[in-house]
Amino acid sequence: xxxxxxxxxSLWDNIPEQLPEELFTTLLTRPGxxxxxxxxxxxxxxxxxxxxxxxxxxxxxxxxxxxxRFSDPEQFIDLRPGDHLLIPAHRRHRVEATAADEDTVWxxxxxxxxxxx
Amino acid sequence: xxxxxxxxxSLWDNIPEQLPEELFTTLLTRPGxxxxxxxxxxxxxxxxxxxxxxxxxxxxxxxxxxxxRFSDPEQFIDLRPGDHLLIPAHRRHRVEATAADEDTVWxxxxxxxxxxx
Numbered sequence: 001x002x003x004x005x006x007x008x009x010s011l012w013d014n015i016p017e018q019l020p021e022e023l024f025t026t027l028l029t030r031p032g033x034x035x036x037x038x039x040x041x042x043x044x045x046x047x048x049x050x051x052x053x054x055x056x057x058x059x060x061x062x063x064x065x066x067x068x069r070f071s072d073p074e075q076f077i078d079l080r081p082g083d084h085l086l087i088p089a090h091r092r093h094r095v096e097a098t099a100a101d102e103d104t105v106w107x108x109x110x111x112x113x114x115x116x117x
Numbered sequence: 118x119x120x121x122x123x124x125x126x127s128l129w130d131n132i133p134e135q136l137p138e139e140l141f142t143t144l145l146t147r148p149g150x151x152x153x154x155x156x157x158x159x160x161x162x163x164x165x166x167x168x169x170x171x172x173x174x175x176x177x178x179x180x181x182x183x184x185x186r187f188s189d190p191e192q193f194i195d196l197r198p199g200d201h202l203l204i205p206a207h208r209r210h211r212v213e214a215t216a217a218d219e220d221t222v223w224x225x226x227x228x229x230x231x232x233x234x
Contacts, residue, residue: 002190008202028175028203030231033150058145073119085125086145114147
């Protein structure tokens, strides 16, 4: 029996012309794992809000640019295309800024917490 | 107690000037999961050889270009930056070609087989 054909898609597919809010698209899920694409167009985390997530998140900036902020200790990290980092579970962080003049495309891999490697 | 600082790295880091063989770099591992960067510079799977992997592999072409070939059914897929696809476990495939004049950078996520989504 033949396998079904494989079919590629693109991270650039299905980005609407108007993007009043960030766009979250799940690419793949497995038990304890979720891979998503995030598209930002100048958005940032609302003032005073922080992400505090129960899962580890590995994130890659594919295109555009962004500034992340972490607390305890406070850190500001500017991301360019190709930059990636692991955000441990419950490490408070926020997106301070994303590029205003182009789309910022992220790949985010949410994982059960575990020893970093 | 303060958490250790987060530290980003780049997919463009640590690519040697000479690349006689493809370069495989593990970025992150968890039980049943391995995320790796692959850098190709014109390499292809040797003639007559096929990959037949026990795990599913989600692959993203980050930069460069490549042509994949699958068997049963035979398929040729040309990948450009941003293209991604899920290669099911035991779906035989090979890399027919990668760009000769620039680096091709892949992100590969190896996963326990499961229902695709």
